[in-house]
Amino acid sequence: MDFTLSRQHEMLRDMVREFAEKEASPQVLEIEEKAEFPHHLTKRMAELGLVGIFVPKAYGGGEMDHLARLISLEELSRVYSALGLILEGTQGAMYALLNEGTEEQRRKYLPPLCRAEKLSCFAVTEPSGGSDLAAMQSLATAQDDYYVLNGRKVFISLSAVADYLLVVTRSPNNYDAFLMERGTPGLEAERRENFLAERCLPVGEIVMTDCRVPKANLVGKEGSGLRTAMACVTVIVRAGLAAISLGLARGAYEGALKFAKERILYGKPIAELQAIQFKLADMEVAIDAARHLTYHAGWLIDQGKSSRELTTPIAKAKLFATDVATRVSLAGTQILGGYGLALEHNMINRLNEALAMVPGGGTSDILRVIIGREIIR
Ligand SMILES: Cc1cc2nc3c(=O)[nH]c(=O)nc-3n(C[C@H](O)[C@H](O)[C@H](O)COP(=O)(O)OP(=O)(O)OC[C@H]3O[C@@H](n4cnc5c(N)ncnc54)[C@H](O)[C@@H]3O)c2cc1C
Structure with a gap:
């Protein structure tokens, strides 16, 4: 090893x-x-x-x-x-x-x-619930040499800036994935959520009203849309959010450590207080463990493991790393005392950012459902 x-x-x-x-x-x-x-x-x-x-x-x-x-x-x-x-x-x-x-x-x-001359987004979630993808209502109906798409997607990252939108819809018998281009008549993707964190990133809604998408823009075989979506969710979204959470946790930890070494109370840096050292120790151990799970997930993807083999280890990495990001940034705000709440110290925003990592690609409880099923299989 x-x-x-x-x-x-x-x-x-x-x-x-x-x-x-x-x-x-x-x-x-x-x-x-x-x-x-x-x-x-x-x-x-x-x-x-x-x-x-x-x-x-x-x-x-x-x-x-x-x-x-x-x-x-x-x-x-x-x-x-x-x-x-x-x-x-x-x-x-x-x-x-x-x-x-x-x-x-x-x-x-x-x-x-x-080249980032164009941007894309990946749209699966609907108002019917991100946890229950099979309940999605968006519908694609085949007509001559195109499909007609109707429906609504919510919480889509980059929706308002994406030039290409990968949209997963229901079809009369199954699910399909399409690449839609911005400018398609009937497509609206401007409305965005007013989230507290990562405010530069538009997360918003996509509304499709009788959008005609050429048959040539079907991605994957007819009926394979949900399989395509789940492979992206696992490899790109969940593994990606694990790595993003890991980085976020490191940034919060390093900020808290620097502060603890510089903040003088009782004539010495608070880093010398054992209560602060205990917090720092827990933060560092959690980050190391999150890194092992996350890098292991990356290594498994690179070994060419099947989607089924990747599902549980990547779910574990995302579940753990997002939790670590939340715990570490919360501990960071506590170490900074009142400064922890000041935006310029870049700590309270990290806590908000960490909370925003949890729902994407499946909430923590959905990941526990996946891991639990595998345990008792
Ligand atoms: C910042 C951000 C970016 C996002 N980007 C995208 C994107 O680019 N593309 C995209 O398609 N989606 C995106 N999403 C949506 C995300 O995937 C969904 O928010 C997520 O899947 C949860 O769906 P929901 O919000 O509808 O919650 P719901 O599915 O309504 O869940 C509500 C609650 O019920 C719980 N729950 C549901 N089912 C079970 C169960 N079986 N057992 C136990 N508890 C359960 C959940 O854990 C949760 O606590 C994004 C979300 C956020 C916050």
């Missing part, structure tokens, strides 16, 4: 860390306050090869593995989790196109997505 990262992974980590610290970090508070999508940072992430990191070079990607993707998400999110969420948000449709799309779809859509 070898736990060391390859030279390539280490170089990637250092490169992403430098970008996050030097270029992104000074802008975080302003971006968050303005709640405007950071197109310029997204383009920079594309220039660094991070958007299409797992996509083969033939389609404009970086042709690295999934562990590399998770390392990049972790490093970005250590500074600003919204950057990780932007990548994870656009990568879902890219993964579906790569694995289920036709050669024509891959050649047309993947290169501009890798």
Whole structure:
């Protein structure tokens, strides 16, 4: 068993860390306050090869593995989790196109997505409940050489900025996945939620009213939409959110440690108080454990394990890492005392960000349902 990262992974980590610290970090508070999508940072992430990191070079990607993707998400999110969420948000449709799309779809859509000239979103959740995907109501009806799509999606990351929307709908007999282009008549994707965290990231609604989508834009075989969606949810969304949560937790921990070493009470740094050391110790152990589960998930994906084999280990990684991000950022706010509530100390916003990691790709209890089923199988 070898736990060391390859030279390539280490170089990637250092490169992403430098970008996050030097270029992104000074802008975080302003971006968050303005709640405007950071197109310029997204383009920079594309220039660094991070958007299409797992996509083969033939389609404009970086042709690295999934562990590399998770390392990049972790490093970005250590500074600003919204950057990780932007990548994870656009990568879902890219993964579906790569694995289920036709050669024509891959050649047309993947290169501009890798360059971040275009952005995509991955739309599954409906008002009928993200936990109960089979209850979705959006419907695709075949007509001549196109499908007519009607329905509504909610809580979709990047909905208001995506040029390509991967939408999963019900069809008369099953579920299908389609790539819709912004500008399709009948498509509305402007309304966004007023969330407390990652405010630069539009998470919103997609309404489809008699949208005509060419049959050539069906992604995967007819009837395979739910399978395509679940593969994206597992490999891209859940594993991605585990890595983003891990990075977020590290950022909170490092901020709390720095504060504890600088804050003087009773004539010495509070880091010397054992109660503070206990908190720091728990934070560090939790982060190490979350990293092991998350990197193991990436390693399993890169071993080519089947969707079924990946489901439980990735569910464990996401369940644990999101919980760690919440616990660590809460402990961070406590260590900072009153400063923990001040936005400029970048701690209370991390707690809000950590809470936002929990529902995406399946709530913690849904992940427990998955793990529990496997335990008693
Ligand atoms: C920031 C953010 C970004 C998102 N991005 C996307 C995106 O890009 N694309 C997309 O498709 N979706 C996205 N989502 C939606 C997300 O996947 C759903 O919020 C999630 O699946 C939960 O669905 P719901 O909100 O409808 O809650 P519900 O499904 O209504 O669940 C409500 C409660 O019931 C509990 N529950 C449900 N079933 C069970 C059960 N069997 N046993 C025990 N408890 C249960 C849940 O745990 C939860 O506590 C995003 C959500 C957020 C918050």
